[in-house]
Amino acid sequence: MKNKQGSGHVSWQRIVLMVLCIVLALVFFVSLFSTIYIQYLLNHITVQNPGTYDTIPSHQMTDPDIDFTAPTMDSTDPRATVPTLPSNPNLAVDGIINIMLIGEDRRPGEDRQRSDSMILCSFDTRHNSLTMISFLRDTYVAIPGYKNQKLNAAYQFRGPNLLDQTLALNFGVHVDANIMVDFTGFTSIIDLLGGVDIELTQKEANYLNKLGGWKLTAGIQHLNGQKALAYSRIRKIDMDAIRAQRQRKVITAIINSYKNKSAGEMLSIATQIITSGFITTDMTTQELTGYVMKLAPMLATASINNQQIPAEGTYENLSVGSLGDCKVIDFDINRKILENIFYKD
Numbered sequence: 001m002k003n004k005q006g007s008g009h010v011s012w013q014r015i016v017l018m019v020l021c022i023v024l025a026l027v028f029f030v031s032l033f034s035t036i037y038i039q040y041l042l043n044h045i046t047v048q049n050p051g052t053y054d055t056i057p058s059h060q061m062t063d064p065d066i067d068f069t070a071p072t073m074d075s076t077d078p079r080a081t082v083p084t085l086p087s088n089p090n091l092a093v094d095g096i097i098n099i100m101l102i103g104e105d106r107r108p109g110e111d112r113q114r115s116d117s118m119i120l121c122s123f124d125t126r127h128n129s130l131t132m133i134s135f136l137r138d139t140y141v142a143i144p145g146y147k148n149q150k151l152n153a154a155y156q157f158r159g160p161n162l163l164d165q166t167l168a169l170n171f172g173v174h175v176d177a178n179i180m181v182d183f184t185g186f187t188s189i190i191d192l193l194g195g196v197d198i199e200l201t202q203k204e205a206n207y208l209n210k211l212g213g214w215k216l217t218a219g220i221q222h223l224n225g226q227k228a229l230a231y232s233r234i235r236k237i238d239m240d241a242i243r244a245q246r247q248r249k250v251i252t253a254i255i256n257s258y259k260n261k262s263a264g265e266m267l268s269i270a271t272q273i274i275t276s277g278f279i280t281t282d283m284t285t286q287e288l289t290g291y292v293m294k295l296a297p298m299l300a301t302a303s304i305n306n307q308q309i310p311a312e313g314t315y316e317n318l319s320v321g322s323l324g325d326c327k328v329i330d331f332d333i334n335r336k337i338l339e340n341i342f343y344k345d
Contacts, residue, residue, distance in 0.1 A: 082142040083331050084169045091174035093342045095126035097295065100164070100175045102155060103232075103247070104182045115155040115163065116233070117247045120173065122341060123295050123302075130298070131305040131341050132251060134244035139310060140318075140326040141170045150326055160282055171309065172335055177283045177291065185278030186232075187225030189254070192272050193261075195224045196253035198231060207237050228253075240327075241308055248306050259300055307341065310334050 103117035137152035154166040160178035202218040310329040
């Protein structure tokens, strides 16, 4: 009788051990599949080493929006001197991850152009918040190794690395990584999401209708990629600050549209976006994987805030030599605004 009980006990142990082995095997193969699949996706993202960006000669640089309508300022004006920060300060902040989204004003077949939009996505992992900070492209800044220029020239001169150095020198901002998307990628991403909902003013609707022959009206409109791009690039009906605000609204709408999808839809859309090759970054595969794992879950619950630099009331529109209309700003006030974002309790 004892032998039978012992035999049954051994059999039960074997069953438990077998089940445990099966579970561990499943976990192993799921993990292996996930790793291979993630690697497969990441291989479709264009990784550009910061040191490989060619310098574009100044005579090839273009700025289609140059404007000479503002009051003039010459090089002897005290406001022409940009008060810069130390060249190598420790700017990184614990709990803050800053990812710069660069919208490139480039069509198929063109070389690198000026950055059409620069939105710093500042993830605060301490307070579960995302602050989108638009840096206005006409801001008059010091660019390391060059004469003072508009901020959006830094990207065209030497790519995202020089843009990051320029933001550090002028504003004390540490950028952890950059993601670049051109017009084709922008429209395609929105189309893959099925469009985005944007509230239009009557003036915006009228402008877009004249531009594209559409029949949009004031109020909430569902925009496809082409219309959303046109909306985010509106400039002639108001100020560049409002233009930057529109760009942040589109990014917020993209996040909200993505959050409203099921898990299966999210995975499908993410796969299509990544494998289509729309995204260029200076992150390594390991860095990109780490940021995705840490930041993607935040998007579902994080509060979203908006800011522009320079802030309203902290700059003058002045025509600076051949640069045309520039925003000559109060750097002390704008640096303080950024400090309040990065160092809040």
